[in-house]
Amino acid sequence: MEHLKEWIEQVLNDNGCSLYELEWLKEEVTPILRVSIEKKGGSVDLDTCTQCSDAISAMLDEKDWNDNEYLLEVCSPGAERELKNYDQIKAQENGYVFVKLKNPKQGVDQVFGDLVHVEPEVITLSYKVKGRPKKITIEMDNIQLIKTAVKL
Incomplete structure (x- = not known):
């Protein structure tokens, strides 16, 4: 998982977005890799999430990142979101x-x-x-x- 954030940031950058937050929710029945994204100069819509999800999924499959079952969730952090750094x-x-x-x-x-x-x-x-x-x-x-x- 050490390079995961870098890989995802590169894919998002290539798709005109940036990483807001990356969460690995292992306590779920099927673990969830949640990727919250922001779009440079615009709002995140469903098409943007789908585009980034497809690109991240393809990259993770190519890198053979995880052998176990998990769900990939790509979403907007919301209109009113905490600024963490x-x-x-x-x-x-x-x-x-x-x-x-x-x-x-x-x-x-x-x-x-x-x-x-x-x-x-x-x-x-x-x-x-x-x-x-x-x-x-x-x-x-x-x-x-x-x-x-x-x-x-």
């Missing part, structure tokens, strides 16, 4: 996010806003309170949860 957060720069803080800052313990700037140590959000624009800079180590959000 710096690269995922950076990729959402200029996007709309929800942030829950460990310790309140400027009277805020959670905020929906536009992610206007991302650095390794801090993020900056632009948001509104009663129609008035505000900005907040949050240290990465003060983020309890950050996820993409849908603007209503």
Whole structure:
């Protein structure tokens, strides 16, 4: 399983997508290899999942990756998904996010806003309170949860 992630990332890259998360669910009756994908510059639809699933399946068969029975599941991580590392957060720069803080800052313990700037140590959000624009800079180590959000 040591090269599995690299192999899958290459196949996804060749198909205009990137890897969001790779999970090996061994506790299921039939183990599941779940590949959550994102599409560069667009949304993931059923056709994209099918295309990537076919390509990953062919690659895994060619490499004779696993002798045991398993299911391959290729899916979207969803519209509102947790951002788990710096690269995922950076990729959402200029996007709309929800942030829950460990310790309140400027009277805020959670905020929906536009992610206007991302650095390794801090993020900056632009948001509104009663129609008035505000900005907040949050240290990465003060983020309890950050996820993409849908603007209503």
